[in-house]
Amino acid sequence: MAHEPTDFAAASRAALADPQLRGNFRRAMDGLTGKRAAQFPDPAEWHGVRALAASVRLRALAKLPELLEKLEENCTRNGITVHWAATTDEANAIALDILHRVDARLVVKGKSMVTEEMHLNAVLEKNGIEVLESDLGEYIVQLDGTMPSHIIMPAIHLNTKQIAHLFKRRIKDAESREDAAYLTDLARRVLRAKFEAADVGMSGVNAAVAETGTLCLIENEGNGRMCTTVPPVHIAFMGLEKVVEKLEDVPPVISLLPRSATGQPITTYVNMISGPRKAGEKDGPREVHLVILDNGRSSIYADPELRDTLRCIRCGACMNHCPVYTQVGGHAYEAPYPGPIGKILVPQIEGLDKRGALPHACTMCNACVEICPVKIPIVEIMGRLRVEAVKPGGAVKDAGAKASRTEAMVWSGWAAMNASPTAYRIATAAMGKLGNAAPSSLPLLKDWTSVRSKPRFAARTLHDLARAKGIPDA
Amino acid sequence: MPDARNSILATLRASRDAHPLTPPASDFAPIDAKRWAPEERLPRIRRLMEAVHTEFLDATEADWPAVLRGFLAREGVGTLLYAPATDAGKRLVEGWGKGPLPPREREGTHGASHGEGEGHAGHGSPDPCAAPHPSQASLGLLPSPGTGEGEMVRPTLIPYDRPIEDLKPRLFGSIDAGLTDSRGAIAETGSLILWPSAEEPRSLSLVPHIHVALLRADALYDSFRQAMNEQRWADGMPTNALLVSGPSKTADIEQTLAYGVHGPKRLVVLVVHP
Numbered sequence: 001m002a003h004e005p006t007d008f009a010a011a012s013r014a015a016l017a018d019p020q021l022r023g024n025f026r027r028a029m030d031g032l033t034g035k036r037a038a039q040f041p042d043p044a045e046w047h048g049v050r051a052l053a054a055s056v057r058l059r060a061l062a063k064l065p066e067l068l069e070k071l072e073e074n075c076t077r078n079g080i081t082v083h084w085a086a087t088t089d090e091a092n093a094i095a096l097d098i099l100h101r102v103d104a105r106l107v108v109k110g111k112s113m114v115t116e117e118m119h120l121n122a123v124l125e126k127n128g129i130e131v132l133e134s135d136l137g138e139y140i141v142q143l144d145g146t147m148p149s150h151i152i153m154p155a156i157h158l159n160t161k162q163i164a165h166l167f168k169r170r171i172k173d174a175e176s177r178e179d180a181a182y183l184t185d186l187a188r189r190v191l192r193a194k195f196e197a198a199d200v201g202m203s204g205v206n207a208a209v210a211e212t213g214t215l216c217l218i219e220n221e222g223n224g225r226m227c228t229t230v231p232p233v234h235i236a237f238m239g240l241e242k243v244v245e246k247l248e249d250v251p252p253v254i255s256l257l258p259r260s261a262t263g264q265p266i267t268t269y270v271n272m273i274s275g276p277r278k279a280g281e282k283d284g285p286r287e288v289h290l291v292i293l294d295n296g297r298s299s300i301y302a303d304p305e306l307r308d309t310l311r312c313i314r315c316g317a318c319m320n321h322c323p324v325y326t327q328v329g330g331h332a333y334e335a336p337y338p339g340p341i342g343k344i345l346v347p348q349i350e351g352l353d354k355r356g357a358l359p360h361a362c363t364m365c366n367a368c369v370e371i372c373p374v375k376i377p378i379v380e381i382m383g384r385l386r387v388e389a390v391k392p393g394g395a396v397k398d399a400g401a402k403a404s405r406t407e408a409m410v411w412s413g414w415a416a417m418n419a420s421p422t423a424y425r426i427a428t429a430a431m432g433k434l435g436n437a438a439p440s441s442l443p444l445l446k447d448w449t450s451v452r453s454k455p456r457f458a459a460r461t462l463h464d465l466a467r468a469k470g471i472p473d474a
Numbered sequence: 475m476p477d478a479r480n481s482i483l484a485t486l487r488a489s490r491d492a493h494p495l496t497p498p499a500s501d502f503a504p505i506d507a508k509r510w511a512p513e514e515r516l517p518r519i520r521r522l523m524e525a526v527h528t529e530f531l532d533a534t535e536a537d538w539p540a541v542l543r544g545f546l547a548r549e550g551v552g553t554l555l556y557a558p559a560t561d562a563g564k565r566l567v568e569g570w571g572k573g574p575l576p577p578r579e580r581e582g583t584h585g586a587s588h589g590e591g592e593g594h595a596g597h598g599s600p601d602p603c604a605a606p607h608p609s610q611a612s613l614g615l616l617p618s619p620g621t622g623e624g625e626m627v628r629p630t631l632i633p634y635d636r637p638i639e640d641l642k643p644r645l646f647g648s649i650d651a652g653l654t655d656s657r658g659a660i661a662e663t664g665s666l667i668l669w670p671s672a673e674e675p676r677s678l679s680l681v682p683h684i685h686v687a688l689l690r691a692d693a694l695y696d697s698f699r700q701a702m703n704e705q706r707w708a709d710g711m712p713t714n715a716l717l718v719s720g721p722s723k724t725a726d727i728e729q730t731l732a733y734g735v736h737g738p739k740r741l742v743v744l745v746v747h748p
Contacts, residue, residue, distance in 0.1 A: 024728075027729075028728075028729055031729050032729075044504075045504060048501070048503065048504025048507075049504045049505060051498070051501065051504075052500055052501055052502060052504055052505065054498075055497055055498045055499065055500040055501070056500055058495065058497035058498065059497040059500060061495055061497075062490070062494070062495040062496065062497045064486050064490060065483050065486040065487040065490060068482075068483065068486070069483065072479075084478040084479035084482055085478055086478040086481065086482060090478055134736065135726070136724045136726040136727070136735055137724075137726035140726065140727075153725070153726060153729075154726070155726055155727070156729075158728075159728050160727055160728045160730065163727055163728075180727040180728065180730035180732050181732050183727055184724060184727065184732035184734070184735050185732075185734070187735065188734065188735055188736060191736060192646055192736070193646075195646075195736070196642055196643075196646045211708060212707075212708060212711045213711075214711050220722070220723050220724060220725075221722055221723070221724045221726075221735045221736045221737065222680060222722040222735065222736040222737020222738070223735070223736040223737075225676075225680050225716075225736075225737060226680065226681075226736055226737070229676045229677055229680060229714070230638070230642075230677065230680075230681070240482065240486075246708070247702060247707055247708045247711075248502070248699055248702065248703065248708070249500070250698075251505060251697065251698040251699040251702070252500075252502075252505060254698065255505065255698075262725070265522065265662075265663045265664070265719075266663035266664075266665055266717070266719050267719070268526070268718065268719050268720050268721070268722060268723055268737075269716060269717070269718060269719075269737070270665070270716065270717035271714070271716055272711065272714065272715040272716065273713070273714055274711040274712065274713060274714070274715075275713050276713070277713065278672065278713055280672040281671075281672045281675070281713060282634060282635075282636065282637050282638055282672070282675040283637070283638035283675040283676050283677045284675075284676055284713055284714060292482075294478070294482050298482055298485040298486055298489070301485075301486055301489050301490075302485070302489040302492075302493075303493075304493040304495070307493075307495070
């Protein structure tokens, strides 16, 4: 899939000017951070389970090629057909092949961020296949013709009133009622008929167990179970990093994911799938397919520092705690993964040329690092990507795309000034005299001063003041 | 795509070998430390599951079919889907016709609490039937013939004895409730372990509006990890294994909790005491 360059600054300005949107996010994020905190009353428990979950993810990455082979072997033994896709185009082609072979007309989908990455719905629709998102939030977003604004709560940017209007407009016989229970029941009625009739169900994967060839999916609504149980064919999509070594590695991940994501002790359903319907079984899909997607992940894996990006278990806690995300919401990122994890993952997948602004959409406050259940050093990776963006020949796709001669000159001047005491003295003295006289509308200065007041330079440097008090230079 | 497979694996292997990673040892002690005294497990499971609107019934090995029949009759449930070849299914059929039906409760006790706030849960309520639940209308239940005049009707048992393809219209249309067994429950999170099989189909606990699960009061575990180790899951997983911790729910509309979005609207745990 080709990606257009996006303009994060413009999109965030638009979001900041929308008080409804900001109110919706503020309320939701405050609620979520509070509920999460209530799930971790004991710091020792949090630190212990977190270290364990991080070790599970690191062990999976340490053995990644072997575990993927083992996963393939055990899935195949269980009757699951495993497909590999280097790019999203390949993954879409694999999906289309299966759909055409079984002559699928209607697809129901459970939540899958990887298929958002693939823009799968658009591809299916272009091929005349009806595709229906069944997670309530995803369904709302699909009816609205937009993208999820949060990886866990896709429709968090809308309030009940907006959703009631949307349903009234888009669902036959819908009443105009601003009542979450009514709207939920309405979606239930529409979607149950689709589950019953669907030719193919699709889902993501939260963790794939190499040891047993088991796909683990967690959810609250039961739509994931519907998609993976009722239609005759199930296609699951996973990023290649989602593998874990052993079945016993699943409990630590399940222990932290729902608590971090939504502040629940556990999701309503933990759905572990180890194959299609066996002889004698009365239900379950007759075919189960697993599509393992690379889409830039193997390049991320190549760099020992950036590799930590692949620990992620997609809980979304980093966005819930991000001051930038809370202000601008998910759509401003124009990416399947918004917030802190998106700021490090998306530029690595799509390239720094188009996505070079994202690693800068960060105050480096470290809140995301503090709450990440698998201890991803998000801020360090963010810093690394900022460097990569201006360093031609670096490790990341389109490294050096943001390199500018002016910036390079400014920094080498800065370095030279700081390396020579004489130059430093002259420069600081000049700054004190000239800095205040420079108008804030000067070309480079303007970018900074357009949203901040220009600092006032002191008339005398700290060194001068110290000397005047009789303190000698060190 | 075999080319993709080989090139992805070759790239990963080369990268890993160039920069090997030594992961820290996995210390499971923080998870294994979560223990409860045997007598604390069931109350904890009950408290956690009731907090998310699960309903509980108590029975013994001898009387659970009658307890279930009484409950379903009181709730106006017309049809119960069950697994005829399982032990539980056989016990259900044996016990179904025996004993009188309970007297009809007075009007207004049941089936009319729809619309009350979600905070109004039946926490610790001694009478599980008093826990709030959606009205029959919102359950999509057809009124059972004969329930109007103080006469109780035995719900009809429907065996799940054919492939889902031959049952779909009834499964999605007219069946009210489904009964499954369980392989126990987990105290840490308040979760039932379901283990569907050829005899007990997966959709039995998924499609009907009410899911009733049997729970043996002596099959309780402290944690998910303890359950999977003691039951030796890694030696052979079924096509589908599940943890179920309540009825279907969502908070996708402005963080407002709503029950019964796609899966069962009600989860009833029938605790079978030894």
